[in-house]
Amino acid sequence: MNAKVWRVNNNATYNQWSGEQVFSNLQTAISSNLVLDGDILYLEASGISYGTATITNKALTIIGTGYFLDDNPQLQNNHTTAKINQLTFGAGSSGSSIYGIEFVNADRDIFFSVNTLSNITISRCKFHNGIDIDGGSNYSNILISKNYFGSNFTVDTTSGGTTSNLTITNNYFGGNITLRSTTVATISHNVIRGIVIIYGNPFYNNILLMTSASITQNNNSSDNVYNNIFRITQPAWLNNAGNNTFGVTEAYLFNNVNDTDEKKYILKAQGLCPECYQGYPSNVQIGMYGGNDTYILSGIPAIPAIYTLNASANAPQNGTLNVTISTRSNN
Structure with missing residues (x-):
């Protein structure tokens, strides 16, 4: 409740001192002694990536502007996104969260660099090359929700490492989901174009779009695969x-397979696709738009946003400048 909000903007026009510190570099903001455990960083729209950063020795929340903003123009007045090449969760970063970030790395977008991490939330983000959770590690309470993955999600825990209480829900995956035998996870309400390797973990309310073999697990049990x-x-x-x-x-x-990258996965009405509404439990909607915490268009963070701003081109000296601002709350 005492978290302080900090602005981060790498455009010199918008990061001037205005009574509060405005950071021009994401890593500088993360490492600053001014930014304390539990604080929030607003990563503002920019045509330039904020590069590579590592969270260490504090739990932080980083909030961007969303993605696919040209496809959904009613959500943000500025359609430019907040981009990061790669983000690493380092030592002491347990409890951190990220929302509304577009990742643009050519390798892997998020990296877990230490042996023990817990209570990490990655939500409403767009990934170019996915997430690898790897190493001889012990991770717990990881939430992967409402993201758009252009590529893969991999849990590769070696050398006796484990990942427990991993929740993968309400995402789109353009690639594969690969879990390892030491992973304890729940996978539900996703749309997946690649192959899933799940090792007996609960797998339900998903839509799998592969036209060849799309699901495999080491025990070949069917008890954990239901309502997909x-x-x-x-x-x-x-x-x-x-x-x-x-x-x-x-x-x-789907209602319109030629719609935008996100909207093309909106299901048809129940009368046209009754199977789409026979999820677990109690006949819920299947797929990324189903369940109690559905996928959000453009990954808009759950904070207020300005979606329209109109101002006069000029005003007389000592006169009135007319400005109209339209805002919306977001869930």
Whole structure:
């Protein structure tokens, strides 16, 4: 409740002193003695990436502006995003959260660099090359929710490392989800174009769009795979149907397959696709827009935003400058 909000802007026009410190560099802000454990960094819109940064020795919340803002012009007045090449969760960063960031790295976007981390939230972000959780590590209480992945999500815990209480929900994955045998996770309400390797973890209310083999686990048990929709026909090992639906097309599932990158995964009405609304429990909607905490267009953070700003081009000296600002709250 005592968290302080700090501005970060790498455009010299907008980061001048205004009674409060405005940081021009993300890593400088993270490392500053002024920024304390539990504080919030607002990463403002910029055409220039904020580069590579590492969170250490404090729990921080970093909030950007969202993504795909040209596709959803009613959400932000400025359609430029807040970009990071790579973010590392380092020693002492447990409890940190990120929202509304566009990651643009050519390798991997988020890196976990220490052996023990917990209570990390990664939500409403867009990833170019996905997340790797790797190393001889012990991670717990990791939430991956409402993100747009252009590529893969991988948990690679070696040398006896474990990842527990990992929740992957209400995301879009353009690539694969790969878990390791020492991972304890729940995967639900996602749209996935790649292959999933789940090692017996609960897997339900997902839509899998691969046209070939799309799901595998070491024990070939079907008990944990239920209430999903598959484009493939039913594999032999998944002999207990578990209320799964197989062999459906995207045109049957989605309202408009030619819509924007996010909206193309909005499901048809229940009358046109009854299987889309037979999720677990109690017949909830399946996919990234289903459940109690649904995917949010453009990853707009849950803070107020200005979506329209109109001002006169000029005003007479000592006169009146007319300005109209339209704002919206976001959930």
